[in-house]
Amino acid sequence: ETGVTQSPTHLIKTRGQQVTLRCSSQSGHNTVSWYQQALGQGPQFIFQYYREEENGRGNFPPRFSGLQFPNYSSELNVNALELDDSALYLCASSDPTSGSTDTQYFGPGTRLTVL
Amino acid sequence: AQSVTQPDIHITVSEGASLELRCNYSYGATPYLFWYVQSPGQGLQLLLKYFSGDTLVQGIKGFEAEFKRSQSSFNLRKPSVHWSDAAEYFCAADGPGDSNYQLIWGAGTKLIIKP
Numbered sequence: 001e002t003g004v005t006q007s008p009t010h011l012i013k014t015r016g017q018q019v020t021l022r023c024s025s026q027s028g029h030n031t032v033s034w035y036q037q038a039l040g041q042g043p044q045f046i047f048q049y050y051r052e053e054e055n056g057r058g059n060f061p062p063r064f065s066g067l068q069f070p071n072y073s074s075e076l077n078v079n080a081l082e083l084d085d086s087a088l089y090l091c092a093s094s095d096p097t098s099g100s101t102d103t104q105y106f107g108p109g110t111r112l113t114v115l
Numbered sequence: 116a117q118s119v120t121q122p123d124i125h126i127t128v129s130e131g132a133s134l135e136l137r138c139n140y141s142y143g144a145t146p147y148l149f150w151y152v153q154s155p156g157q158g159l160q161l162l163l164k165y166f167s168g169d170t171l172v173q174g175i176k177g178f179e180a181e182f183k184r185s186q187s188s189f190n191l192r193k194p195s196v197h198w199s200d201a202a203e204y205f206c207a208a209d210g211p212g213d214s215n216y217q218l219i220w221g222a223g224t225k226l227i228i229k230p
Contacts, residue, residue, distance in 0.1 A: 004158070006158075033218075035218075041223070058217065092159075103149075103164060106151075
């Protein structure tokens with residue numbers, strides 16, 4: 001059973017650019033959540049996808065968008081990057097039907113730096 | 116508003132000493148509660164979780180946590196810490212019955228181990 005993987009590990013962009021981050025869920029998990037973790041803070045919920053549909057969104061602007069694919073892998077897209085978008089972006093997968101309700105398993109994250 | 120508070124930004128303990136990390140929550144009903152650990156450059160690893168039932172929960176790596184409804188607390192404990200326990204610890208909560216499994220996080224407590 002493979003865990004959650006994310007790519008790339010690190011990324012440097014400049015203000016105004018667009019970025020795509022990728023996540024592969026743990027095998028059998030149909031739900032993916034994305035979090036932003038700024039330095040020295042706890043993660044902040046961005047949004048969640050369940051079976052390719054957005055299933056909840058945190059307090060993030062529309063320039064943060066996502067996709068989930070039929071194999072349950074996922075992308076996070078951020079347009080018009082701002083300096084404050086510099087953070088560790090974490091992906092977590094879960095399977096609400098497995099009996100382990102609400103247990104999310106995290107990938108190692110993508111460190112995004114916006115210059 | 117729902118919130119999770121970790122009152123201690125950092126804690127220093129000697130190797131072999133006991134540890135208690137504090138977590139308080141504010142929710143309308145008893146939430147599901149989690150403790151995660153994050154080592155430098157790593158993703159978040161689930162230590163333990165509480166959904167219902169026995170208020171003393173055992174986790175991995177020798178950690179345990181006790182849910183106290185009267186104090187709205189879910190403190191993490193370990194009888195004897197090892198140098199490898201140095202990391203950042205996050206408490207998180209999710210409201211039961213929430214449809215989108217959104218985790219609300221504390222700001223984290225950084226654990227420093229003195230030799």
